[in-house]
Amino acid sequence: MLIKPHIRRLSSSVLMLRKITPEDLKTKTKSVSSQQWLSRQLSDPYVEKAKLMNYRCRSAFKLIEIDDRYKFLHPGDTVIDCGAAPGSWTQVAVKRVNSDGDKLEIPKGTVLAIDRQQIYPIKGAMIFGNMDFTSSESQQTLIDSLNGKRADAVISDMAPSATGVRVLDNENIIKLCYIVLRFAVQVSKKNASLLMKLWQCGESKQLENDLAKFYNNVKVVKPNSSRSDSTEVFLLGRDFKGLKNG
Numbered sequence: 131m132l133i134k135p136h137i138r139r140l141s142s143s144v145l146m147l148r149k150i151t152p153e154d155l156k157t158k159t160k161s162v163s164s165q166q167w168l169s170r171q172l173s174d175p176y177v178e179k180a181k182l183m184n185y186r187c188r189s190a191f192k193l194i195e196i197d198d199r200y201k202f203l204h205p206g207d208t209v210i211d212c213g214a215a216p217g218s219w220t221q222v223a224v225k226r227v228n229s230d231g232d233k234l235e236i237p238k239g240t241v242l243a244i245d246r247q248q249i250y251p252i253k254g255a256m257i258f259g260n261m262d263f264t265s266s267e268s269q270q271t272l273i274d275s276l277n278g279k280r281a282d283a284v285i286s287d288m289a290p291s292a293t294g295v296r297v298l299d300n301e302n303i304i305k306l307c308y309i310v311l312r313f314a315v316q317v318s319k320k321n322a323s324l325l326m327k328l329w330q331c332g333e334s335k336q337l338e339n340d341l342a343k344f345y346n347n348v349k350v351v352k353p354n355s356s357r358s359d360s361t362e363v364f365l366l367g368r369d370f371k372g373l374k375n376g
């Protein structure tokens with residue numbers, strides 16, 4: 131039967147919106163890894179909760195948990211979110227620092243969000259999509275956008291694309307963390323915080339020690355919403371010592 135192109139397009143988007151059902155898991159044509167992914171999505175309470183609360187992904191709960199515990203985001207703060215797509219950390223940061231100005235009685239903050247992928251607009255955030263954070267041009271753009279202000283928090287949920295070779299992947303995320311640390315030191319005000327994701331590996335302890343050279347209080351955090359079978363942890367540095375000339 132001949133189907134008009136617009137109807138074909140509509141039916142494929144309807145399919146995309148359809149809820150994943152246990153029946154999907156039985157489909158023989160799916161690869162083992164996509165079946166595992168589907169099964170994990172179905173049984174993950176944070177996926178459902180994220181949908182209900184309009185967060186773009188389940189990662190929101192990692193930042194919520196960490197900030198509920200350590201309270202490093204405050205109304206009026208300036209936050210730089212690195213590796214922000216699709217945007218759930220940005221959504222959380224906007225509310226915590228009130229950068230959307232929703233609450234008139236408390237100070238209004240600023241949130242900058244950067245990712246090498248596209249980020250759809252979020253009210254209250256300055257979006258820098260399709261930009262590689264590691265390039266000096268991108269970092270300069272962020273600094274220029276601060277308009278002379280310094281950051282109260284730099285948060286990074288960035289991870290490099292996995293190669294499948296664990297040693298190489300660990301090396302790449304550690305390198306990325308050092309780039310974030312160098313940037314944070316450059317743009318942060320005294321007493322600021324830095325939160326960054328890493329995969330626990332041989333070099334994590336050295337990174338933690340190096341963080342402690344710049345931050346008075348350093349913690350390794352594993353929120354409940356971070357999957358227990360993942361080596362993912364977060365390093366939180368609080369109370370930035372500041373730079374002598376900064």
Ligand SMILES: C[S@@+](CC[C@H](N)C(=O)[O-])C[C@H]1O[C@@H](n2cnc3c(N)ncnc32)[C@H](O)[C@@H]1O
Pocket residue numbers: 186187189190212213214215216217218219220244245246247261262263264287288289290291
């Ligand atoms: C786990 S996701 C972040 C999820 C995000 N925190 C959220 O809650 O929506 C990691 C992101 O880091 C980004 N990323 C990795 N390396 C990057 C780089 N060098 N520059 C910019 N973004 C990067 C990826 O494109 C990806 O979107």
